[in-house]
Amino acid sequence: MTNEIEIRIGPVELTCRGEVDEDQLESVLRSLRRQLPELMARNPGTETPTARDLLARSSAKTHGDKAGVIAYWLEAHCGRSEWRSGDIVDALAAAGEELPKNITDTLNQKRDKELFEVHDRRWRLTDEGRGWVKYALLDKADIE
Secondary structure: OOEEEEEEEOOEEEEEEEOOOHHHHHHHHHHHHHHHHHHHHHOOOOOOOOHHHHHHHOOOOOHHHHHHHHHHHHHHHHOOOOEOHHHHHHHHHHOOOOOOOOHHHHHHHHHHOOOEEEEOOEEEEOHHHHHHHHHHHOOHHHOO
């Protein structure tokens, strides 16, 4: 079976066609996730904040609040409507933040409040969750 994978980060676009080694693909994606904040920061002409910038300007104090800010950053500034729990961990680590002992428990607490939803280990912000991040955690300057 031939697969096609397209990755776009700012002006950089990569398309791969052919057989996919899932372990190799996961390794590449993990590397990209770790470097995404730096890649976005180096992209001239963009005003996209890094995850670190957004966290620093937010009122997020708990791991759950910080996960919400990261989820919003992935969605609003990186074009990712869904993500895995490891993406949150990678972004928190890249931003120099302390990591929660168990990210799944952290995310589940927010899911129980209907701020996140999960299907097949893919998480996303709910409309209520998006509003929570935009209006309770972020400055108005950061939401557009």
